[in-house]
Amino acid sequence: MPKRHRIMLAKAGLDGHDRGVRVVAMGLRDANFEVIYTGRRQTPEHIVNAAIQEDVDAIGLSILSGAHMTLFAKILELLKAKEADDIVVFGGGIIPPDDAQELKQMGVKHIFGPGTAMDTIVGAINQTLEQREAK
Amino acid sequence: MDKDKLAGLYQQWNQGPVEQALKKTPERANCAHTPAGIPNERIYTPLNLDEAGFDYAKDLGFPGQFPYTRGRDPLGYRSNYWLFMQYAGCGDAEEANKRYRYLLSQGQAGISVAFDLPTQVGLDSDDPMADGEVGKIGVAVSSLQDLETVFEGIPLNKLRQISLVANAMSSIILAMFLALAEKQGVPVDECTLRIQNDVLKEFISRGAYIFPPEPSIRLTTDVVTYCAQNHPAWLPITLCGYHIREAGANAVQEVAYCLANGLAYMDEVARRGAPMERVLPQLSAFCAVNMNFFEEIAKFRALRRLWARLVRERYGVGPEVNLGLSLVNFTAGSSLTAQQPMNNIVRVAVECLAGVLGGCQSLFPCSMDEAFATPTEAAVKVALRTQQIIANETGIGDTADPMGGSYYLESLTSEIEKRALKMIEEIEALGGSVKAIDQGYFRRNIDEASYQWQKEVDTGARSIVGVNAYQEADEAPMEIFRPPAETQERQIARLRKLREERDNDRVQKALEQVKAVAATEENLIPALTEAARAYATMGEICGVLRSVFGEHNEGDI
Known part of the structure; x- marks a missing residue:
């Protein structure tokens, strides 16, 4: 039986729009992931510390407020500083396509925009985590 | 026609032509229910209205009269169109001022001020938690100075309406606005001020809360009772279904939760002895217009009727009091797609039609590019023109409530009202x-x-063009609005300069006074207004209030 992956879903910064992240939480649970959701208004420090403590395989960040470039960058930096950058980072929300490209170059594995099907999200995360384990 | 005769004809139709047609082509599965789960019958006739006990005088009446099903205004849109509005605000105060002047020059009648997230949750622009959020989804207002700049060259009394999207910090924004009116020296009651001021929906859906629910309601009612006494023509609270709907609720839940919150506020306002016959006519509701055309129109009519019926009894006001909610309708941001985004122009137009047919007093269309970012000026203009076309070219406003009397629509209206009332009773219980x-x-x-x-979208039970139907592999990129990069730095520099230059003794005294009044049951608005005049900042004032009220935190699920 394949390993059950642990995923932390988080709302960083001040954005309160959490319909997307809550739906993804329910979808990932139904797809046999173990999901920890941080709730709103978390600092990058809190998210990274909790992710390390909970020994998660991936962090999914939801941002609809436009603060994505600042907040993703902080999370990636902190993971690196704490030598935890084997944790996969992905995200979603209202993120312009150019920014999504830039975030991927920075090390964010996936950006799921509005209208992404749950199957697509589950498939992409599974594939990324399998590749990570094969290394 | 005789009821039995009609029932007979209906049966003949169902067993004859319908049966035959069904043999050739079965019905679509997705026409069986509305999105809120209300069954759709094959056709609606007077029989449905009879079955629901429909009574014209009792259930519809006339526009401007109880139970307000057909609208709040006796003339509908025959004298004035609804207000063409546009939610706007971004960057710092100077950038927002520029955008507002542009919109006013294009024929917009009022201004709706969107605040950035730090402002909405009571933080100054230089707070560590504000990093990256300053000026992003609205304008940064850390003090009266910023608000002065926002309205530079825009006399408050020259606007038909100013709408402030302020909730958890509505009392502070009202105070800043009162101080601004003093500075401008204009007769401020010539302009209608609308304040969103619905904090409960922040806990239920939107998330921009500051204090725990109980003190939050106290601040809300401070705003309502202050305005009722001093500016009775203003609209000091707007009951919000929009954010609840956008968070995923269906149309019935939207009505029920919005009105249940309304009862919570009005109970508190009544408990504090405010004149309900003055407060109730100033209430508005702010709801989403989503894509299911008829369910949405029926929803607005049901919302007005249910509210009027609930409050007339509950607060015992006489028939002379207008209980028709003023409707602020906003097209559903969540119905916009990132796929083939030009199609969103059509979605917004359809939603605007439903919003107007539902009898709105003001209408906010979304812009086509909002699935990516804050809209560009060009996209905003298309949205504004959309409602101008609807008003001027379609004849939609030439008679009041043109959809009234439709068997389907009246059946849906009654059903939504019935189901929403049941939910409100659950909440009350x-x-x-x-x-x-x-x-x-x-x-x-x-x-x-x-x-x-x-799940319905994922399985294809519900089709959305461009998302799970009629997809295109390669899509042309769309021009996206870029907030100016230097906004945050500039805003922080200005704020720090203000803190050095203002009379800090006056600020301290004003803050101490706010703290003292917060601990009593006295209305906070006068003390907050003095703090605003002294240029105390949003973060400083909220800091003092946090020390008295505490803070709300959301736990893990």
């Missing part, structure tokens, strides 16, 4: 909205509805 929030009632039901919706 839990002890009202605040208790229901504590028990997770709203989040649980909204989560269920939003996940259900997502």
